[in-house]
Amino acid sequence: MTKRFALGIFDDEDVLLHAVENVREAGVKIYEVFTPFPIHGMDDALGIERSRLPIAAFFFGLTGLSFALWMQIYMLGFDWPMIIGGKPHIALPSFIPVSFELTVLFCCHGMVITFYTISKLYPRWKTPVLDVRSTDDKFVVAIEVNENTDMTKLTQLLRDNGASEVNQKEMSKF
Amino acid sequence: MQHVSPVREPLVTGGKTYHDVTQDVSRQVEAAPNIRWMAALSVALVLLGVFFYSVYRTLWYGIGEWGLNKTVGWAWDITNFVWWVGIGHAGTLISAVLLLFRQKWRTSINRAAEAMTIFAVICAAMFPVLHMGRPWLAYWVFPLQNTFGSLWVNFNSPLLWDVFAISTYFSVSLVFWYTGLVPDFATIRDRAKGPIAKVAYSLLSFGWRGSAKHWSRYETVSLILAGVSTPLVLSVHTIVSMDFATSVVPGWHTTIFPPYFVAGAIFSGFAMVLTLMLITRVVFKLEDYITIEHIALMNKIMMVTGSIVGVAYITEFFIAWYSQVEFEQYAFINRATGPYWWAYWSMMTCNVITPQLVWIRRVRYSIPLTFVLSIIVNIGMWFERFVIIVTSLHRDYLPSSWVMFSPSIIDIGIYVGTIGLFFTLFLLFAKFFPVINMAEVKSVLKYTVDNGPTYTGHDPHHHTPQPATTHGVPASASVNYDKHD
Numbered sequence: 001m002t003k004r005f006a007l008g009i010f011d012d013e014d015v016l017l018h019a020v021e022n023v024r025e026a027g028v029k030i031y032e033v034f035t036p037f038p039i040h041g042m043d044d045a046l047g048i049e050r051s052r053l054p055i056a057a058f059f060f061g062l063t064g065l066s067f068a069l070w071m072q073i074y075m076l077g078f079d080w081p082m083i084i085g086g087k088p089h090i091a092l093p094s095f096i097p098v099s100f101e102l103t104v105l106f107c108c109h110g111m112v113i114t115f116y117t118i119s120k121l122y123p124r125w126k127t128p129v130l131d132v133r134s135t136d137d138k139f140v141v142a143i144e145v146n147e148n149t150d151m152t153k154l155t156q157l158l159r160d161n162g163a164s165e166v167n168q169k170e171m172s173k174f
Numbered sequence: 175m176q177h178v179s180p181v182r183e184p185l186v187t188g189g190k191t192y193h194d195v196t197q198d199v200s201r202q203v204e205a206a207p208n209i210r211w212m213a214a215l216s217v218a219l220v221l222l223g224v225f226f227y228s229v230y231r232t233l234w235y236g237i238g239e240w241g242l243n244k245t246v247g248w249a250w251d252i253t254n255f256v257w258w259v260g261i262g263h264a265g266t267l268i269s270a271v272l273l274l275f276r277q278k279w280r281t282s283i284n285r286a287a288e289a290m291t292i293f294a295v296i297c298a299a300m301f302p303v304l305h306m307g308r309p310w311l312a313y314w315v316f317p318l319q320n321t322f323g324s325l326w327v328n329f330n331s332p333l334l335w336d337v338f339a340i341s342t343y344f345s346v347s348l349v350f351w352y353t354g355l356v357p358d359f360a361t362i363r364d365r366a367k368g369p370i371a372k373v374a375y376s377l378l379s380f381g382w383r384g385s386a387k388h389w390s391r392y393e394t395v396s397l398i399l400a401g402v403s404t405p406l407v408l409s410v411h412t413i414v415s416m417d418f419a420t421s422v423v424p425g426w427h428t429t430i431f432p433p434y435f436v437a438g439a440i441f442s443g444f445a446m447v448l449t450l451m452l453i454t455r456v457v458f459k460l461e462d463y464i465t466i467e468h469i470a471l472m473n474k475i476m477m478v479t480g481s482i483v484g485v486a487y488i489t490e491f492f493i494a495w496y497s498q499v500e501f502e503q504y505a506f507i508n509r510a511t512g513p514y515w516w517a518y519w520s521m522m523t524c525n526v527i528t529p530q531l532v533w534i535r536r537v538r539y540s541i542p543l544t545f546v547l548s549i550i551v552n553i554g555m556w557f558e559r560f561v562i563i564v565t566s567l568h569r570d571y572l573p574s575s576w577v578m579f580s581p582s583i584i585d586i587g588i589y590v591g592t593i594g595l596f597f598t599l600f601l602l603f604a605k606f607f608p609v610i611n612m613a614e615v616k617s618v619l620k621y622t623v624d625n626g627p628t629y630t631g632h633d634p635h636h637h638t639p640q641p642a643t644t645h646g647v648p649a650s651a652s653v654n655y656d657k658h659d
Contacts, residue, residue, distance in 0.1 A: 036192060036361070037613040038389040046386055051394045057402075071317060075326040084330045097335035097413055101342040104406045108346045108399060112353060115395045119388050121356070121380040125373055132364040135357070135384050137192035137616075 002172045005031065006151065007130055008141040008158035009165040013039045016139040019161035020045045023141065026157055031144040034134035057111040064106025068099040130169050185279050185618050188462035192616050195463075199610045200362055202458045204371075207605055210457055218597035225591020228584045229304065237307050241582040245575045246567045250585040251301040252417075253559040254592065257442070258298035259340070259414055260435075260555060263407055264443025265291025266347055269354075270403035273396070279471055281614040282463045285358075286454060287447050288351040289607070293599040294446070295344045297592040302336075304588065332416040339413040343406060350399045353392070356382045358608040411439040418562065425505035425566030428493065434486035438555060441479035441525070444472050445551035450600065452545045454609060463610050466539055473538045476551065480529025483558075487526065501571065509565045513578060517561050524554020 008023075010016040017039065024030060024047070033046060043050070076082070077090040087094070116122065134140040143154065145168070155166045190198070202208075207215075231239050242249055265287040272280040303309045314320075315337045317327050327334050360382035363375035382388070415435035418426035448469065455464040494506040509518045528550050531537045537547070569576045603609070 033386040034384045035386060035389065036196075036384060037357075037617040038393050039386075039617075042386050043390045048387055048390050051391050053391060053394045054398055057398050061402075072329045075317060076329055080324050080326055084328055087330060091330055094330040097332075097409070097416075098329055098338045100405075100409060101335075101338040104346060104402050105338075105342040107402055108349060111395060111398060112349050115353075115391055116380065119391060121382060121388070123377040124381045125376060127360070127363060127376045127379060127381045127383065129364060129383050135361040135364045135382075136196045 002170050004145050004168065004170050005130060006143045006145045006149070006154055006158070007165075007167045007169055008143070008161075008163040009131065009133070009167065010139040010141070010162060011137075011164050012162075013139055015162040016141070017041055017045050019158070019163065020141060022161050023143075023157060028143060028154065028157065031142045034130065034140040034142065036135055036137060036139070039139075053111055053115060056114050057107050060110025060114075061103045061107035063110070065099055065103040067106070068102035069095065072098060128171060130171065131167070185282070185465075185467075186463055186615060187465050190462060190619060192619065195612055195615050195619070196361055196365070198460065198463070199358075199608045199612050199615075200365055202604070203362055203606060203608060204365070204367075211601065211605060215598065215601045218594050218601055221590055221594020222598050223594075224587050225594055228587030228591050229300075231584050232304055232588070233309070237305065239582060239584040241580050241585050243577055243579065245570055245577045246564060246579040248567065249564050249579050250560075250581050250589060251305045253556065253563055254589050255298050255301035256414055256435075256559045256563075257556050258294045258301075258592065258596075260411065260439035260442045260559075261446045261552075262291040262294035262298060262343075262347075262443065263411060263436075263439035264447045265289070265294075266343075266350070266403050266407040267440055267443065268447070269350065270400040270407065273400040274404060278618045279468055281618050282460075282465075282468060282610055283447065283451060283472075284614070285351075285354065285607075285611045286450060286604075286609050287443075288347060288354070289600065289603045289609075290446060290450060291347050291443075292344070292351060293596050293603075295340065295347070296599070297596050299340065299344070300588070300592055300595070332413065332420050335413045336417060339410045343410045346399070346403060346406060350396075350403060353395060353399070354611055354614075355607060356380050357384060357392070357613045358611060360384065361612055362608065408436055411436045423566050423570075424499070424501040425509070425562065427502075428490060430486055430489055430493070434483065434490075437479045437482035437486065438525075438558060441476060441483055441529070442552060442555035444476045444479065445548040445555070448472050448476070448544055448548040449552065452541060452548070454604060458604070458609060460610060463615060466541070469541065469544055470538045473532045473544060473547075476548075477529045477532040480525060480532075480551070484526040484529070487522065504569075505566055508569055509561060512565065512569070514561065514565045514568070517557050518565070521554055521557040521561050524550050525558060528554065 008019065010019060013035065016033070016035070020030065020033060020042070024045075030046065033042065035042070042048070072095045073090050076084075081089040083089075084091075129135070130142055131138060131140045141158070141163070145151065145154070151168075158166050186195075188194075240249075240251070242251075265284075268280050268287045269284040272284075303312050306312060315327065315334065319326060356379055359375050359379035363372065363379045366372045366375055412432040412435070415431035419428060419431040421427060451464050451472075452469070455461050491506055491510075494502045497503075508514075528547055531543075531547065537543050564579050568579055
C-alpha cells in the first residue's frame with residue numbers, strides 16, 4: 001500500500017521541538033519524526049509513552065539470577081554432590097560470581113533482543129527513507145496525507161513553525 | 175532539565191555544524207584506503223602471521239613449546255591474558271561509567287575505546303584457550319556433563335568464574351558497541367554511492383531510520399546497558415584477580431587484589447586508549463573531535479588510577495611485613511631484591527613515577543609526552559603482571575625446586591602475534607566503521623550554548639524560537655573562553 005507523506009524539514013532541534021508541539025496542538029497528527037540524534041524532550045512533545053524496557057530488563061535479569069542459582073545448586077548440590085575444598089555442597093558464597101554474571105548476561109541480551117524485536121529492526125537489503133538527510137543534519141516531521149488534506153494550510157503551518165522546506169513523498173513499503 | 179554553563183570549554187572545536195560532523199567522520203569510511211593505513215595494516219598482518227605460526231607450533235608440538243617448567247607453570251600466557259583483559263577495561267569504563275557520571279566528553283572517544291575493548295578481550299581469550307593444549311575441547315569449560323561420566327564443572331573455582339565473567343563481558347560489550355553503531359551505519363548507508371556499500375551498510379544498520387520512538391527506546395537501552403555494565407566491568411577484573419587471590423601462594427594470597435587489579439586495569443586501559451587516540455586523531459584528521467582537552471582529561475584519569483596502583487604496591491609490602499608470615503615476607507623481599515629485581519623496579523618506575531608527572535600541566539597538555547607516557551605505562555603494566563606471577567612462583571616452599579623462567583621464542587611469538595591481531599582488527603574497524611559516534615557528538619555540539627531556547631516540558635507560553643548556533647560558541651561573546659584548568 002502506498003502512503004503519501006508531507007515532510008517538514010527543520011534545521012535546528014529546538015525549533016523542531018516547538019514546531020512539533022504547535023503542530024500537534026493545531027490538531028494535525030504526526031506520523032513520525034526522524035532525527036539524526038536523540039533529542040531530549042521529544043518524547044513529551046510527541047506524547048511517546050515511557051518505554052517499559054527497564055521492566056523487561058529487570059525480569060530478564062531475575063530470570064538469569066534464578067537460572068544461575070538453580071543450575072549451580074542442582075548440579076553441585078543434588079545431581080553429583082562432591083566435597084570440594086571441604087566446603088558444603090551448596091556453597092552459596094562461591095556461587096555469587098557466576099550468579100552475578102548470568103544476571104547481567106540475561107538482562108542485557110534479553111533487553112537488547114526485545115528492543116530490536118519491538119522496534120522491528122533487523123538486517124535488510126534495502127532501507128527506504130523519507131529523506132536521506134534525516135540521518136545527517138536535518139530533522140524531518142512526517143505527516144501522513146491523502147487527497148482530502150489541505151496541503152496549502154499544512155505547508156503554511158509547518159512554515160510558520162520554522163520548517164525550512166516542506167516536501168511531499170510517496171512511499172510504498174513503509 | 176540540565177543547566178548549561180556559559181563557561182564550559184566546547185567539547186568539539188572548529189565550529190562544526192551537524193553536517194561537518196557527518197562529513198569528517200564518514201570521510202575515511204568512504205575514501206579509498208590511504209597509504210599510511212595500508213602500511214600500518216601490512217605491519218599488523220606480518221605480526222598476525224607470527225601469531226598463526228606460533229599457534230601452529232603450540233598446537234602441533236604441544237605446550238612444551240613454551241618456556242614453562244615444573245615450578246613456573248604459569249608465566250607469559252597468564253601475564254599476557256591479564257594485560258590484555260586490563261586494557262579491555264577502558265572501553266566499557268568510558269562508555270558506561272562516564273555515561274552514568276554525565277561526562278559528555280566521552281562521546282568523541284567511546285566508539286574507538288569500545289572497539290579496543292572488544293579486540294583486547296579477543297586477544298586475551300587466546301591465552302587461556304591455547305594453554306588448554308586442546309583448544310577444540312574449549313567448550314568443556316561450560317557446564318556440560320563430562321562426556322565420560324556425569325561430572326559437572328566446579329562452580330567453586332575462580333577459573334570457572336573467569337569463564338563466565340569474560341564471556342559475559344565480551345558479549346555485553348559487543349552488543350553495547352553494536353547498538354551504538356547502528357545509527358551511524360544508517361548515516362553512512364544514506365550517503366553511500368556504490369551498490370555494494372549501500373547493501374552492506376543497509377544490512378549493518380538494521381533498517382535504522384532515526385525515528386523519534388526508536389531514539390527514545392535507544393536511549394533507555396543505552397542507559398540500562400551502562401548501568402549494568404558498570405558493576406560488570408568492575409566484576410571482571412575482580413574475578414581475574416581472584417584467580418590469584420584465592421590461592422595459597424605467598425604474594426598472591428591478598429585481599430587487596432580486587433580493587434588493586436581494577437585500578438590497574440583502568441590505568442592500563444586508559445594508557446592504551448591514549449596511544450590509539452593520539453594516532454587516530456592525526457591519521458584521520460580528527461583533531462577537532464579528540465581535542466587536547468580530551469587528552470588532558472584522560473591523563474588525569476591515568477594519574478588517579480596510577481596513584482591507586484602505587485599505593486597498592488606499597489600496601490602489599492607493608493602487609494607482608496605486618497603479617498609476620500615468613501613466606502609472605504620472603505616473597506616480597508625476593509621480588510624487590512631477588513633475581514627478578516629488574517622486572518620489579520621497571521614496574522615501579524613505569525607505574526609509580528610516570529603517572530605523577532601528569533600533575534605538571536605542561537606534561538598533561540603535551541601530545542608527544544602523553545604518547546611516550548602512555549607507552550611507558552603499558553610496558554609497566556605488563557611488568558606488573560609478570561612480577562606478580564613469575565616472582566611469586568619461581569621460588570616456592572621447596573628450595574630444591576627453585577628455578578628461573580625464560581620465555582621461549584614461541585612465547586614471544588604468541589605475545590607479539592596478539593599485538594598483530596589487535597592492530598589488524600583495530601585498523602579494519604577504523605577503515606570500515608565510523609571511529610567516532612556521530613549521533614552522540616551531534617547531540618553535544620551545543621554543549622556550550624546558553625542562548626538557545628530551552629525546552630522545559632509542556633510550556634503553555636510559546637515564544638517564537640530562535641535557532642541557536644551550532645558552532646559550539648554562544649552568541650554572548652562576553653564570555654571568557656580562556657583555559658581554566
